[in-house]
Amino acid sequence: MIWSLQKAPALSTEAFDQWCKLLEERTGISLSPQQQPFLQTQISMRMRELGFAEYSEYYRRVTDGIWGRAEWSVLVDRLMVKETSFFRHxxxxxxxxxxxxxxxxxxxxxxxxxxxxxxxxxxxxxxxxxxxxxxxxxxxxxxxxxxxxxxxxxxxxxxxxxxxxxxxxxxxxxxxxxxxxxxxxxxxxxxxxxxxxxxxxxxxxxxxxxxxxxxxxxxxxxxxxxxxxxxxxxxxxxxxxxxxxxxxxxxxxxxxxxxxxxxxxxxxxxxxxxxxxxxxxxx
Ligand SMILES: C[S@@+](CC[C@H](N)C(=O)[O-])C[C@H]1O[C@@H](n2cnc3c(N)ncnc32)[C@H](O)[C@@H]1O
Missing domain, CATH: 3.40.50.150 (Vaccinia Virus protein VP39)
Known part of the structure; x- marks a missing residue:
């Protein structure tokens, strides 16, 4: 599959809910439906790097034992808002x-x-x-x-x-x-x-x-x-x-x-x- 020439596949509502559930269980962060494009972009970019074509396939990878944990630590970093500054407030x-x-x-x-x-x-x-x-x-x-x-x-x-x-x-x-x-x-x-x-x-x-x-x-x-x-x-x-x-x-x-x-x-x-x-x- 030549990923670079393809648009990211659309994340269905069910798949979005499944990813949100996982994110919330593991980090506490709760996403709103408006954040679907953000989640889709981040996950599909990572899938592209690894050569996955299906969200479900990548989901299995992320939730699969010790390999899954290593992959999760990469993905979670992409999903976090890390904005900060010295003496911010x-x-x-x-x-x-x-x-x-x-x-x-x-x-x-x-x-x-x-x-x-x-x-x-x-x-x-x-x-x-x-x-x-x-x-x-x-x-x-x-x-x-x-x-x-x-x-x-x-x-x-x-x-x-x-x-x-x-x-x-x-x-x-x-x-x-x-x-x-x-x-x-x-x-x-x-x-x-x-x-x-x-x-x-x-x-x-x-x-x-x-x-x-x-x-x-x-x-x-x-x-x-x-x-x-x-x-x-x-x-x-x-x-x-x-x-x-x-x-x-x-x-x-x-x-x-x-x-x-x-x-x-x-x-x-x-x-x-x-x-x-x-x-x-x-x-
Ligand atoms: C927006 S930054 C805030 C940084 C800093 N506290 C500030 O106010 O400038 C939020 C940080 O919380 C971290 N974070 C998200 N979920 C977390 C969790 N469950 N436990 C610990 N840190 C978490 C993110 O990785 C990110 O670095």
Whole structure:
């Protein structure tokens, strides 16, 4: 079959539903019927690369044991929206800075300050968190005793994140001070995150659907933005409950503004700032 000369075969409604079910079971992401063209394009492109002609044939491949798992990890990366940037929503980051600054000012810094970036994509979010936490420790002349744990479902996104290399355009949201302090010019239009920052990061593959099996200690900050929006409401609540259980006393949960507007938890108090959706653990 000469694929390059052929149009992608149409994905029937039944086949679309079958793929959506699989995607939701494995990632939590729920697609709307309007996303059928997107799904069809992504899957058919991958089928073309492998030489599959039928969606059903490729579906069997993806769901077939150990080979299927390897193929799934390629496909899932193609289906994810990985858009991100440094300090994407500044107010949310400032909220974390405020929390840490208050602790430093009140002499409440005990052990390590632990932060978790959930759905970290290519790393801009966890590195932004590490920059601001490091700033607070250095300004207070304290040893930078902190760690940023960063998880995502996509392996290619994580390997980009681990490399810590970004183009000049990616660095645009940063102040010149942040660029100078935390990046090294590689001389080819790219910049590399400073070792002192990178050493604080730990990247790991993990799905928010499997929170219980993730080896995460209790956290001072859980930062999860632009991920829950892809999930059904009941699932968002289940995940948020899991985050609440993993916060240290007085820890903070920061989610995207408006992602689950009416959510409440008996042990969490909403931070009084309408520019953010953040909660403090009170018990
Ligand atoms: C739109 S990006 C958000 C990146 C970053 N948090 C931000 O706000 O800039 C969403 C990320 O969530 C990841 N993701 C999707 N489903 C996931 C799941 N079930 N568990 C963990 N990460 C997931 C995707 O791979 C993608 O990198």
């Amino acid at each position: 500044r107010h949310s980051f400032e909220c974390v800075r405020q929390l840490l600054q208050n602790r430093i000012d009140n002499g409440q810094i005990g052990g390590s300050f632990d932060v978790w970036s959930v759905g970290c994509s290519t790393g801009e979010e966890p590195y932004s968190l590490a920059m601001l936490v490091n700033d607070c420790f250095e300004l207070a002349q304290l040893k930078p005793y902190f760690g940023v744990f960063a998880t995502d479902i996509s392996m290619p996104a994580l390997s980009k994140a681990r490399s810590g290399v970004y183009s000049e355009r990616k660095l645009e949201p940063l102040s010149s001070h942040e660029k100078l302090r935390y990046f090294r010019d590689l001389g080819d239009g790219n910049y590399k995150v400073a070792d002192k920052l990178q050493d604080r990061l730990c990247f790991s593959q993990g799905s928010v659907l499997e929170l219980k099996s993730m080896p995460v200690e209790k956290m001072d900050v859980i930062f999860c933005q632009n991920l829950l929006i892809y999930f059904r409401r009941w699932r968002r609540r289940e995940i948020l409950q899991g985050f609440a259980d993993r916060l240290k006393p007085n820890g903070m949960l920061v989610i995207g503004l408006g992602e689950t507007p009416d959510w409440k938890h008996p042990q969490l108090a909403r931070v009084r700032d309408e520019r953010v959706q953040a909660y403090r653990r009170i018990g």
